[in-house]
Amino acid sequence: MKITIERAKLMKSLAHVQSVVERRTTIPILSNVKLDAMGGRLSLNATDMDLDIVETVDCEVITEGATTAPAHMLYDIVRKLPDGSQVELDNGANEELLTLRAGRSKFTLACLPTMDFPLMSGGELDHNFALPAGELKGIIDRTRFAISTEETRYYLNGIYVHAGENNGVPVLRSVATDGHRLASVEVPMPEGAADMPGVIVPRKTVAELRKLIDETNDDVSVSLSETKVRFAFGEVVLTSKLIDGTFPDYERVIPTGNDKMMELECKPFAAAVDRVSAISTEKSRAIKLSIGPGALVLSASSPDAGSATEEVEVSYDADEIEIGFNSKYLLDIAQQVEGETAQFMLSDGGSPTIVRDAADSSALYVLMPMRV
Structure with missing residues (x-):
């Protein structure tokens, strides 16, 4: 040569x-x-x-x-x-x-x-469909922060992609969870994906794919079987084994009875969480939300460092609630909200909370509370 x-x-x-x-x-x-x-x-x-x-x-x-x-x-x-x-x-x-x-x-x-040199990229994959690069970027960016890094729960070390339904409309849904938070994003069902098996795309594959699609505006051709997935776009072909495991029934952890809604401006809220959490201990990163009509008080304390509070204006007219979260997890979710307003659907201080982008119903986030 x-x-x-x-x-x-x-x-x-x-x-x-x-x-x-x-x-x-x-x-x-x-x-x-x-x-x-x-x-x-x-x-x-x-x-x-x-x-x-x-x-x-x-x-x-x-x-x-x-x-x-x-x-x-x-x-x-x-x-x-x-x-x-x-x-x-x-x-x-x-x-x-x-x-x-x-x-x-x-x-x-x-x-x-x-x-x-081992040959891995050959072989026929039965299910084929195409996704616009921008849509695939959105799916990855809004779910990968919730992928688990715990190797013992290997079946959570990736994004679960499967065919689903939303009010009778077929969708392609991607879900990631680490047991503390859950991210679910859906896009309209691409042609050819309706009968695909549910697959778990590994964390490393997700990271490499995200880097590569930054440089393209082409549609990404996706081909998959129950054990392998292939992404092809431009001059690149990325082939990966899938995680051989069963993703848990995530729909069971999405609460259905959360009847108290709080709306707030997301960017000022995220900045306030970031400021107040500076004082929380590195290990727990705990932050408390005291929610009442029209106002939310964020607070954190540490036996060594002291305490911090900040008030944020919100739209809320239900019973008062006190609930604690890991501030890093709360920030991770707040940063996924691209619109100006975030909606928090709450039940009580001990139950999971649903977070949504008011301007985009395709994404849903669930955050588990913690004791503070």
Whole structure:
């Protein structure tokens, strides 16, 4: 294989694929990126056996062929080359070495055989549909903060995507929860998704996908089976294994009897929560909401630091309630509200609270209370 490629093009593609590669792995080939040059295009492929990315980029192919090279090292070298330089990659007669030339710089990297590189991106996936990139970004941004990081509850370590209904209208719903808060977002059912199985997309896949779709306005083609999902857009194909587990019946934790509604301006509220919580202890981050007609008093105290209170104007005309929350979880949810007004549906001080964006009924958040 021998190619010439602009540094900027190569660096952009390497930045995407190398982030999938684990820094520490016991299988040497998984530290490498597979480079495949054919017909004026260079294909870059990296995998960690659970997640696989292929990106294709234009280049000048002098000799067709394939090799594998250390992903992080290759990216570091290309990143440090001067802007505008032309990069030549050549593994010539010696397939165990890859030579990189740019201007007066020359690097020789050890290669591993392409036959050892695992193939994960092939295979047919039965269910296919498309989502606009903006819609997919919205789904990820409004749910991923609630993904659990607790490895023992591995079935909560991702976003549960499934076909659902809202007042008889079919929707594609995405749900994440860590047991303390829950986020549920729905979009109109895309054509081809109605009979898809419910799948749990892993946290790492969600993070990589979110980074990649930042750079596209194309529709994202989604293909899935019960064990794998593939996202394709632009020159990128991201394939991932799904979490093999059963997502809990989340609808049971969404309260139905919350009859007390509080409306407030979300940005001033979030700023007040942030200020008052500065004094709460790092471990519990507890903040108390004392809600009465027309006013909400936020308070926090710490045996070492002292106490803080702040009053926020609200629209509320039901019985007085005192309820405590983890301030970080409360802030995470407040930051998802894009409209000016947030609605809190409450029952009492010991029951879960529903939070909604008054301007957007497609998202629903549930927050568990805590003792304060």
